[in-house]
Amino acid sequence: MTAPLHEPTAEAAPSAAAEAAGVSEGKQVQGRSPGRIAWERLKSDKLALAGGAVVLFLIVVALLAPVITALVGQSPDEHHEDLIDPLFSTPIGSFGGVSGEHWFGIEPVNGRDVFARIVYGARISLLVGFLSAVVAVVLGTVLGILAGFFGGWVDATISRVMDMLLSFPQLLFIIALVSVMPNELLGLTGTSVRVMVMILVIGFFGWPYIGRVVRGQTLSLREREYVEAARSLGAGRTYILVKELLPNLVAPIVVYTTMMIPTNILTEAALSFLGVGVKPPTASWGDMLSDAVDYFDADPMFMVIPGLAIFITVLSFNLFGDGVRDALDPKGSR
Numbered sequence: 001m002t003a004p005l006h007e008p009t010a011e012a013a014p015s016a017a018a019e020a021a022g023v024s025e026g027k028q029v030q031g032r033s034p035g036r037i038a039w040e041r042l043k044s045d046k047l048a049l050a051g052g053a054v055v056l057f058l059i060v061v062a063l064l065a066p067v068i069t070a071l072v073g074q075s076p077d078e079h080h081e082d083l084i085d086p087l088f089s090t091p092i093g094s095f096g097g098v099s100g101e102h103w104f105g106i107e108p109v110n111g112r113d114v115f116a117r118i119v120y121g122a123r124i125s126l127l128v129g130f131l132s133a134v135v136a137v138v139l140g141t142v143l144g145i146l147a148g149f150f151g152g153w154v155d156a157t158i159s160r161v162m163d164m165l166l167s168f169p170q171l172l173f174i175i176a177l178v179s180v181m182p183n184e185l186l187g188l189t190g191t192s193v194r195v196m197v198m199i200l201v202i203g204f205f206g207w208p209y210i211g212r213v214v215r216g217q218t219l220s221l222r223e224r225e226y227v228e229a230a231r232s233l234g235a236g237r238t239y240i241l242v243k244e245l246l247p248n249l250v251a252p253i254v255v256y257t258t259m260m261i262p263t264n265i266l267t268e269a270a271l272s273f274l275g276v277g278v279k280p281p282t283a284s285w286g287d288m289l290s291d292a293v294d295y296f297d298a299d300p301m302f303m304v305i306p307g308l309a310i311f312i313t314v315l316s317f318n319l320f321g322d323g324v325r326d327a328l329d330p331k332g333s334r
């Protein structure tokens with residue numbers, strides 16, 4: 001006769017349950033906010049982090065431009081004619097006069113330090129890029145959300161205005177407007193007037209791009225259950241726009257803002273290259289490229305360095321913008 005199999009006693013069951021409870025207590029599942037999830041996705045994108053690090057570095061350089069140039073002992077407006085070849089008006093030495101004192105060389109004819117002008121030129125490019133993006137985002141968000149939420153004649157009017165602005169020759173209009181601007185306006189003079197005009201005009205012509213995105217998202221969000229629930233509870237239009245719709249539009253707004261800034265930087269560089277941007281002697285990367293055209297054969301570094309500055313800046317913003325887009329909208333198609 002075989003011996004009966006041993007069965008678990010009644011005391012074993014509670015102990016096993018206690019162990020399972022202990023394990024579950026030690027490994028509690030913690031909820032994650034959408035912002036934290038997006039940040040974890042962004043951290044996994046090495047190219048986006050590299051682009052963001054370069055963008056942050058450029059912002060610090062632009063803010064501390066006077067300190068940096070003082071530390072290296074150079075000024076963007078100081079001339080060094082003694083380092084210029086009097087026959088060819090080009091820098092003495094190889095690579096455009098690069099030395100321990102002048103890290104990026106000097107400019108032809110006047111001998112101004114290229115490094116100092118690159119550092120100060122970052123201030124103009126980033127200032128115009130950021131502030132014109134702010135103008136475009138504010139206008140595009142307000143008008144886009146109004147068009148998408150109210151519909152009807154409001155949507156039709158705003159949409160036709162967007163179509164008109166998108167078909168308008170932006171660059172030609174900016175050139176014409178800046179050319180006829182007075183030297184004094186609203187207490188500003190000289191270069192400040194041109195910078196203000198570029199910020200306002202670039203931002204004004206840029207808002208339809210983000211406005212169409214916000215309008216399309218609003219058309220989808222206004223039919224969601226939480227919006228209907230807010231209406232049924234007696235919420236007004238202002239409450240629904242500000243508290244229900246706007247927070248859900250933050251992600252696309254942030255994404256398109258990061259994409260808009262490099263475009264604005266290129267627009268500012270193009271205007272300065274054409275001679276309608278900031279006024280000399282204010283440093284600007286586009287103006288440096290324009291001056292370098294006449295000396296490309298004799299001093300190619302004078303064109304290469306500001307060109308690389310524009311290239312690295314725009315590339316960094318684009319890489320960071322792509323990473324932000326993937327982090328906030330992982331299901332979106334690239």
